[in-house]
Amino acid sequence: MFEQLGLIGCGLMGGSFALALKRAGLVKRVVGYSKSPTTTEKARQMGVIDLAAPSALLAVAGADIVIVAVPVSATEATLKAIKHLVTPEMLIMDVGSTKTDVVAAARTALRDQIGSFVPAHPIAGKEVAGIEHADADLYRGKQVILTPLEKTLTVHLQKAAAVWGALGAQVLHMSPERHDAAFAAVSHLPHLLAFAFINGIAAQADGADYLALGGPGFRDFSRIAASDPKVWRDILLTNRDELLAQTRHFKAALSEFEAQLEAGQGEALESLIDRANQVRAPWRLAGPRPTK
Amino acid sequence: MFEQLGLIGCGLMGGSFALALKRAGLVKRVVGYSKSPTTTEKARQMGVIDLAAPSALLAVAGADIVIVAVPVSATEATLKAIKHLVTPEMLIMDVGSTKTDVVAAARTALRDQIGSFVPAHPIAGKEVAGIEHADADLYRGKQVILTPLEKTLTVHLQKAAAVWGALGAQVLHMSPERHDAAFAAVSHLPHLLAFAFINGIAAQADGADYLALGGPGFRDFSRIAASDPKVWRDILLTNRDELLAQTRHFKAALSEFEAQLEAGQGEALESLIDRANQVRAPWRLAGPRPTK
Numbered sequence: 001m002f003e004q005l006g007l008i009g010c011g012l013m014g015g016s017f018a019l020a021l022k023r024a025g026l027v028k029r030v031v032g033y034s035k036s037p038t039t040t041e042k043a044r045q046m047g048v049i050d051l052a053a054p055s056a057l058l059a060v061a062g063a064d065i066v067i068v069a070v071p072v073s074a075t076e077a078t079l080k081a082i083k084h085l086v087t088p089e090m091l092i093m094d095v096g097s098t099k100t101d102v103v104a105a106a107r108t109a110l111r112d113q114i115g116s117f118v119p120a121h122p123i124a125g126k127e128v129a130g131i132e133h134a135d136a137d138l139y140r141g142k143q144v145i146l147t148p149l150e151k152t153l154t155v156h157l158q159k160a161a162a163v164w165g166a167l168g169a170q171v172l173h174m175s176p177e178r179h180d181a182a183f184a185a186v187s188h189l190p191h192l193l194a195f196a197f198i199n200g201i202a203a204q205a206d207g208a209d210y211l212a213l214g215g216p217g218f219r220d221f222s223r224i225a226a227s228d229p230k231v232w233r234d235i236l237l238t239n240r241d242e243l244l245a246q247t248r249h250f251k252a253a254l255s256e257f258e259a260q261l262e263a264g265q266g267e268a269l270e271s272l273i274d275r276a277n278q279v280r281a282p283w284r285l286a287g288p289r290p291t292k
Numbered sequence: 293m294f295e296q297l298g299l300i301g302c303g304l305m306g307g308s309f310a311l312a313l314k315r316a317g318l319v320k321r322v323v324g325y326s327k328s329p330t331t332t333e334k335a336r337q338m339g340v341i342d343l344a345a346p347s348a349l350l351a352v353a354g355a356d357i358v359i360v361a362v363p364v365s366a367t368e369a370t371l372k373a374i375k376h377l378v379t380p381e382m383l384i385m386d387v388g389s390t391k392t393d394v395v396a397a398a399r400t401a402l403r404d405q406i407g408s409f410v411p412a413h414p415i416a417g418k419e420v421a422g423i424e425h426a427d428a429d430l431y432r433g434k435q436v437i438l439t440p441l442e443k444t445l446t447v448h449l450q451k452a453a454a455v456w457g458a459l460g461a462q463v464l465h466m467s468p469e470r471h472d473a474a475f476a477a478v479s480h481l482p483h484l485l486a487f488a489f490i491n492g493i494a495a496q497a498d499g500a501d502y503l504a505l506g507g508p509g510f511r512d513f514s515r516i517a518a519s520d521p522k523v524w525r526d527i528l529l530t531n532r533d534e535l536l537a538q539t540r541h542f543k544a545a546l547s548e549f550e551a552q553l554e555a556g557q558g559e560a561l562e563s564l565i566d567r568a569n570q571v572r573a574p575w576r577l578a579g580p581r582p583t584k
Contacts, residue, residue, distance in 0.1 A: 123507035127573075143505065172505075185493050186506040190513040192549055193485055195568040200538070200545035201477050202571045211575060213464075214478040215415035215434065220512040221482040225572040233562040240553045246492070247550060251543075253492035257484055258539060261532045270525040276487040279494045280517040281419075283503060 001026040001163070006063035008056045008078055010034040010043035012126060013095045014069025015134030018048050020167045023136045033059035034131075043131050056081045065091045065163070072096040073234040079109035079117075086113040091156045091163075093120040097183065098238045099147045099176035107149070115153040118160040121145045121179065122169065123187075123286075129228040140168035143286050147176040170286050184242035189250060191232055192243065194225035293318045293455070298355030300348045300370055302326040302335035304418060305387045306361025307426030310340050312459045315428045325351035326423075335423050348373045357383045357455070364388040365526045371401035371409075378405040383448045383455075385412040389475065389523075390530040391439045391468035399441070407445040410452040413437045413471065414461065415479075419518040432460035435578050439468040462578050476534035481542060483524055484535065486517040 005027045007014050011034075021027045032049030033056050034040040040052045053059035060066050060082040070078050075094060086092065092110075096102045099119050106117045124142040126133055144164040148157050161171045174182075201207045214222070236243060260269040297319045299306050303326075313319045324341030325348050326332040332344045345351035352358050352374040362370050367386060378384065384402075388394045391411050398409045416434040418425055436456040440449050453463045466474075493499045506514070528535060552561040 123505065125507070125509065142507065145505070181498070182502045182505050185496070185499075185502040186510045190489065190510060193489060193546070194513060194572075195565050196546040196549055197482065197485060197542060198568040198572050199548070199564065200541040200543075202567065203545065204477070204541060206473070207477075210474045210477040211571065212579065213415065213435065213437070213474050214575070214577070215417070216577065217417065217516045218478045218482060219575075219577050220515050221486060222572055222575075223512050224509045225568045226575075227565075227569065229562050229565040229569050232565050233558055236549075236553060236565075237556065237558055237561060240556070244550065244553060247546070249492040249496060250489060251492075253495065254485070254488040254539070254543075256491070257488055257528075258536065261528060261536060264529065264532070266525055266529055269529060270521050272491065273487050273519075273521040273524050273528075275494065276490040276517045277519065277521050279490050279503065280486075280514055283506070283511075283514075283518075285506070285508065285511050287504065 001166075002065045003028050004063045004065070005030045006053075006059040006061075006066040007032040007049060007069065008059050008066065008082070009069035010039050010048065010131050011069060012129050012131070012133050012138075013122070014067055015043060015046075015048045015131045016136065016138035017067050017069065017095070019134055019136040020139055021163070024166055026163065026166060027065070031059050031063065039131055046131065046134070048131060048134055057085055060085045060090075063090060066093070068092065068094045071231055071234045072098050072102060072238055075102050076105035076109050079106055083110055083113060086110065086116055088113070088116060088153070090116050091159050092117045093160055095120060095122055097121060097187065097235045099145075099179040101238045103147065103149055103176045114149060114151050116156055117149070118152055118156050119147045119149070119176065120160060120164070121147070121183070122164070127223050127226040129231065139164065141286060142169050143172060144169040145172050145174050145179055147174055147179050180239050181242050184239050184246045188236055188239055188243045189246040191224050191227060192236060192247065193250070194222050195232075198222055198225040293458075294357045295320050296355045296357070297322045298345075298351040298353075298358040299324040299341055299361065300351050300358065300374070301361035302331050302340065302423050303361055304421050304423070304425050304430075305414070306359055307335060307338075307340045307423045308428065308430035309359050309361065309387070309459075311426055311428040312431055313455070316458055318455065318458060319357070323351050323353075323355065331423055338423065338426070340423060340426055349377055352377045352382075356381060358385070360384065360386045363523055363526045364390050364394060364530055367394050368397035368401050371398055375402055375405060378402065378408055380405070380408060380445070382408050383451050384409045385452055387412060387414055389413060389479065389527045391437075391471040393530045395439065395441055395468045406441060406443050408448055409441070410444055410448050411439045411441070411468065412452060412456070413439070413475070414456070419515050421520040421523065431456065433578060434461050435464060436461040437464050437466050437471055439466055439471050472531050473534050476531050476538045480528055480531055480535045481538040483516050483519060484528060484539065485542070486514050487524075490514055490517040
């Protein structure tokens with residue numbers, strides 16, 4: 001399907017994309033670049049990339065598909081750095097967790113080449129970062145959101161949908177604004193809550209003792225608190241308006257629980273828990289979409 | 293090791309204990325009782341119990357080990373119901389998630405037979421309840437906290453530790469008060485936060501659409517929001533003072549994040565995330581205990 005993938009950012013997300021594309025037989029060559037030469041070299045040794053490029057620009061030279069897998073705050077600079085070699089035939093995607101800012105960065109950086117760009121957000125990840133955790137199966141059975149601009153060329157949007165579909169992902173289309181509102185709720189907020197949860201315990205004199213007693217519920221609930229600080233600083237800051245709106249919804253819901261606890265109202269408390277149970281129990285990963 | 297187990301409450305926790313004890317060859321017979329005859333009959337058909345008793349009292353008759361696996365609010369009534377047939381040779385345990393209240397209930401109900409009682413809290417569970425999910429491996433590799441009273445007979449405490457150890461669990465001893473403070477932090481608080489998190493999203497007009505986009509991070513973070521409403525109503529209410537103290541710690545930690553988000557302070561935000569990452573990344577289930 002593709003001759004050459006230009007991979008910019010040899011980390012978990014980008015490395016997994018390259019591995020998956022190779023394994024599916026969808027690309028002949030992968031040329032990779034990372035800011036750290038050690039990382040690029042590791043990606044080459046692991047067989048994630050075939051050739052190490054000395055710059056982002058040179059990773060793009062001759063590619064018919066490019067994936068920009070850098071922290072969201074570095075998107076604009078990266079796109080500016082490669083603009084000179086972008087062609088109308090080239091499909092360019094990112095993998096960022098926020099989309100309004102990525103779209104704005106792409107408009108500024110790519111200008112007349114913007115038609116090549118298809119903003120993408122694969123809903124996949126691990127709490128560990130780095131090329132050493134790259135996994136050809138990372139995107140299988142997961143959702144990938146594409147948030148095309150008005151000027152995105154249809155041919156690229158279709159290719160983007162086809163390539164993620166071929167990697168086993170379920171592809172959805174959405175506006176960048178709607179994407180960011182939704183992911184503030186289901187991704188950025190739980191990360192924020194998990195970080196605050198751990199910090200709130202660790203700040204207590206007996207916090208370390210308490211933490212040692214955590215069971216499977218604690219393990220799963222707090223897993224995302226181990227996420228990469230730089231990556232998540234960018235995501236939370238970039239989407240802070242939507243995120244702060246979500247913390248208000250959350251705090252209102254928490255206050256309801258606290259009020260019933262303080263009042264000792266067992267029935268009301270049970271009905272609040274039951275509401276959460278009724279919503280969460282039937283939920284499935286990449287399950288059926290609401291009909292609305 | 294034991295002749296006869298009296299199982300009161302044929303649910304996930306009690307059923308799993310009976311299955312594990314049988315598989316380990318540690319008991320010859322299991323006599324079971326549940327409030328619902330349908331449940332007792334299902335437990336018999338599944339081979340979790342060998343004989344269905346028509347009352348809690350009769351489930352205890354002739355037993356040398358008894359496990360009371362009922363919602364914590366039913367502990368006192370259950371212990372009162374069996375008291376007449378409790379003997380000094382009998383080991384009685386519960387599996388409740390709170391301990392101060394269970395100890396108080398046991399003192400009131402068992403009086404001069406209190407020496408037989410070893411309060412136990414296995415840190416294990418599933419977000420699904422009921423005998424049909426009983427699992428002989430539920431306690432393997434998990435922690436079990438024993439919170440003995442001053443009058444608990446040493447022989448029973450040792451037997452209790454030995455039996456959980458034989459099922460593959462790691463056994464710890466703790467005071468009931470310390471237990472409840474610790475589990476308010478690492479278990480009851482995350483359940484409360486997960487319930488409020490789901491309710492806060494579900495209350496929004498677009499909540500159902502948002503929820504359909506949740507990924508693996510959402511899945512794990514919110515898994516415990518599907519927990520049993522009656523069981524968790526009891527736990528949260530019973531331990532509400534410690535729990536409300538923990539929500540205060542949590543809200544203070546959350547406010548720190550919100551302040552840095554509002555101020556757009558990337559460095560400070562990153563250092564808050566990094567603090568959570570440093571604590572959570574090396575954490576392991578039933579891992580090494582703090583030396584303090």
